[in-house]
Amino acid sequence: MSKEEKGWANAAPAGLVGLAVACFCFFALLGGRVEHSCLPLLGCWLIGGALVQYTVAIVEYKEGAITGGNIFLVFAAFFMMVSGLEMIFKYLALAQGWPAIDSRIDGYAWMSLWICIWLMTPAYFKSPVLMTVLIVGIDIGVPIVSLHDLGLISNDYLGIASYAFLGAGICGLYISGATVLNAEYGKTVLPLPGPLFREKTIVVQSGPIKESLI
Template sequence: MSNNNGGWANPSPAGLVALGVACFTFFALLSGRVTAGAMPLLGCWLIGGFITQVIVGAIELKEGQILGGNVFLYFSAFFMLVGGLEFFVKYFAAAQQWSIPLDTRIDGWAWIVLSFCLVLWTPAYFKATSVLTMIVILIDIAVVQVAFLDLGVLSPSFKPFAAYALLFAGILAMYLSAALILNTTYGKTILPLTKPWVKEKTAAPVGNAKKM
């Protein structure tokens, strides 16, 4: 999350809105609320999310935010842009009945890298507000399942578990984006943000330091 030390306004709310759109639309697809006919439209929404998140990632990296900047950067590239383009490819492959069927297991191999990197980075979010920590954990649950679904390791019956993890992550992303905007605009707590799981250590007062 950006702390605005570099003179830029915090771009995280926009990135969270894009994340919420992705979570809700993936929920709709994985849970069967929409058919495969929605895939090209979903691709359009994800490409819009790519534009948003790549800008957010660039600003956060400029401000020295290694965690938020890198997460938004690879979310924008792989989850948004690649994901959006793949929905177009998969839809037209099915519609045109390509003579060589797509082997979507390759997606599973790529998703393993993306999901397990996110899981391994998750403890870094323990120092952020616990709302954000829960968003990341829910996405961890979903993306790991998606990776194994694409590999064929898990049966399609697991899709609802991934779908609802994304739904709840999207709800929390909407709340956090609103809290950041309203609390910053009014300069006080309008929507409360929960405390981090790991607190920063308080430095000893300067006056207590031994004089040289």
């Protein structure tokens, strides 16, 4: 074992894979490519993703990454765990003939997440541009799901959300693979385009101040 203590490895790639799994599944569900009988299975996948993203959030917090830590924790709790449990519950309620559930409450919950993601999106403008594209995909999909659950828009709009989530999932997989390969080989194996906005360092040269007596 090395005497030099090493820091924690970057766990974000695992979190992005968990996000991609959810996005691909939502693409299939919202786009009508699978039947709603799949809900219990989808719920299991989302709960698994929640465990991954919760772990990633802890690592991100430990490394001082305020944006990544908070986003992954929110995604783990609400997008993954709550959604997964709800899907299993709703399926059982329908299968067992339980009293009807007013699921419009989900629309209000999704609305708060929608506002949260929109407010935090600019923080990702300093990340690789593909991460920004990923977040924009989520920015498109979440409002549509919220408005649909509130009963304000029809099922026709769910197709737009499905493709937005698919795009986000594809970006997540690419970023995940590129991050791992580039770090492992110590060089660019898969390129990651730079951020939209780069930080500029302004160097101010200071010298002795000369005072003139007039």
